[in-house]
Amino acid sequence: xxxxxxxxxxxxxGVGSFADPFNLQELFxxxxxxxxxxxxxxxxxxxxxxxxxxxxxxxxAVNYAVIxxxxxxxxxxxxxxxxSGSGLGAGDxxxxxxxxxxxxxxxxxxxxxxxxxxxxxxxxxNISSIVLNKCRIDSATSHGIYNQEADLSFCLTMIDxxxxxxxxxxxxxxxxxxxxxxxxxxNIHDNAxxxxxxxCTSNKSSYKGTIFCDNGGHGLSLSNDALGFTIDHCxxxxxxxxxxxxxxxxxxGKLVIKNNIFRSNGGYGIDTNGGSAGQFAFCDxxxxxxxTSGAMDISxxxxxxxxSDPKFTSxxxxxxxFTLQSDSPCKNAGFGYNG
Amino acid sequence: MAITNPGAITFCNEDMRPLAxxxxxxxxxxxxxxxxxxAVHSANxxxxxxxxxxxxxxxxxxTQVTGEDMHDLMNLCTTIETALNNTTNEILLAKFAVRPxxx
Numbered sequence: 001x002x003x004x005x006x007x008x009x010x011x012x013x014g015v016g017s018f019a020d021p022f023n024l025q026e027l028f029x030x031x032x033x034x035x036x037x038x039x040x041x042x043x044x045x046x047x048x049x050x051x052x053x054x055x056x057x058x059x060x061a062v063n064y065a066v067i068x069x070x071x072x073x074x075x076x077x078x079x080x081x082x083x084s085g086s087g088l089g090a091g092d093x094x095x096x097x098x099x100x101x102x103x104x105x106x107x108x109x110x111x112x113x114x115x116x117x118x119x120x121x122x123x124x125x126n127i128s129s130i131v132l133n134k135c136r137i138d139s140a141t142s143h144g145i146y147n148q149e150a151d152l153s154f155c156l157t158m159i160d161x162x163x164x165x166x167x168x169x170x171x172x173x174x175x176x177x178x179x180x181x182x183x184x185x186x187n188i189h190d191n192a193x194x195x196x197x198x199x200c201t202s203n204k205s206s207y208k209g210t211i212f213c214d215n216g217g218h219g220l221s222l223s224n225d226a227l228g229f230t231i232d233h234c235x236x237x238x239x240x241x242x243x244x245x246x247x248x249x250x251x252x253g254k255l256v257i258k259n260n261i262f263r264s265n266g267g268y269g270i271d272t273n274g275g276s277a278g279q280f281a282f283c284d285x286x287x288x289x290x291x292t293s294g295a296m297d298i299s300x301x302x303x304x305x306x307x308s309d310p311k312f313t314s315x316x317x318x319x320x321x322f323t324l325q326s327d328s329p330c331k332n333a334g335f336g337y338n339g
Numbered sequence: 340m341a342i343t344n345p346g347a348i349t350f351c352n353e354d355m356r357p358l359a360x361x362x363x364x365x366x367x368x369x370x371x372x373x374x375x376x377x378a379v380h381s382a383n384x385x386x387x388x389x390x391x392x393x394x395x396x397x398x399x400x401x402t403q404v405t406g407e408d409m410h411d412l413m414n415l416c417t418t419i420e421t422a423l424n425n426t427t428n429e430i431l432l433a434k435f436a437v438r439p440x441x442x
Binding site: 238266267290292294297317 | 438439442
């Protein structure tokens, strides 16, 4: 395993050592399976062209490349490095992923201010897995992440990521991959359109412990012929549209929705758009409170829901704190928590 | 007598309640804009169709606006605020609105 370095002011032609580092494009071109690429936080990276992620050696059958933010002195200490689109031309993505069979893990980067998409996952990503860990994806002119991948085996995994302030959706996914999207402990807020619009056909997405807050459209918009979703321990708060908006062709009996809080959304907590309770394999132990149109557009499934104020610590715009106060009716009321 | 017509109930919850919240927000925004316009900007913008706002945005296909356009829009803003800013309408909007006002 080799470790390579990039610095924001590297002009190109380096060997990837700390003393003679790569620029950002070179780092993504040269970090192969098993290698670690450290993006040193020497300053804000402002590439003048889109970073193409198309290194076909970045993964093999047993390993994959890791790209991670690092301290300015090269220490691998969890420092976040910032990559800004401020140097791009009009309508440019910051990152385009363009290779078959890519598995890559990206950690500790802030990817901000692209003049189009911050991350564009193109249709060449067959049989690929992209993992984003502790990344911030914000302030793109359009979507934060645009997923066009249509292969059955593509999967986008996000852990501890914040996706906010983008001019379109936080994530706009139009592929038909079965891998779908997995979001754990993410915060998706203040995007101009939907937090996540997942129009993939036949996927199996999973959203756990994730906050969908203050988005200009729905918190989470799911449509097409989905094979199944699991939505667990999420908060849907103050989105202008519905907390979750389902298309009318979501397959029957494939949806698991439990232990979530839907509060103060501008439509329903959940809008099935004329669906039925039969669409849910399990939908119970949720909290529905203060949604403009009501809890759901159909009779709300489940006998263990909470309908009173969940008593978040703070609902103040811009400084929300979704931890629960000690007297919250949602404490110990979820499925598997004495519920 | 209770109104139980399902279509009316859906229309109220899916359309009228969100509309009331939007109007309440519009009232707040138009009031704040009118205050700022009167205190800061109005004196700097001649009410003239011959004076163009030089923001350079015509190059991206955005329509160029004049000082007269800006005054006309703020007059419309005042009309909206006036229409919404009376006790009767405030009470009416509050009846339909569910969520607290969030700006």
